[in-house]
Amino acid sequence: MxxxxxxxxxxxxxxxxxxxxxxxxxxxxxxxxxxxxxxxxxxxxxxSMGRYKVISTDTQAAIGGKYMFNAGCKLHLPDNVPEGSQIQFNVLTSANLNANNKAKIIAPAGKSLRKDGETGTEYHTSLIINRTAIYVNSEWEIL
Incomplete structure (x- = not known):
């Protein structure tokens, strides 16, 4: 037994x-x-999750999670996570996102978000491309 x-x-x-x-x-x-x-x-x-969680409303992300935007909403990144933590996200082709209606990745309060050398607190996208957010040097970076 x-x-x-x-x-x-x-x-x-x-x-x-x-x-x-x-x-x-x-x-x-x-x-x-x-x-x-x-x-x-x-x-x-x-x-690591073996599936994407489809989201259409504002959502608090969990480290290691995979998220698929089905609408223009916000994915809030977690705070106080271990170095190297990651979150994956993408946009469904049926989501009908555009320049006026985008998926938004939001940094934790008081933290920054880096993409291609630029730093801010939000990352907006309507592109259908798999992205990864990784936590390094006390900030989130979009790869």
Missing amino acids: GRKIQFRRGPEAERLQTVLANGEPGWSPETEQLFIGDGQTLGGQPL
């Missing part, structure tokens, strides 16, 4: 204040994301 393994799960705000034990799994039902503890990182380390 195998060993019983329990998952810790609960609200995202609670997960972000909890250090999961080394190897302990945790599930965030709000972000539909699995995390594994390393015994020191608040909230654990995210496992």
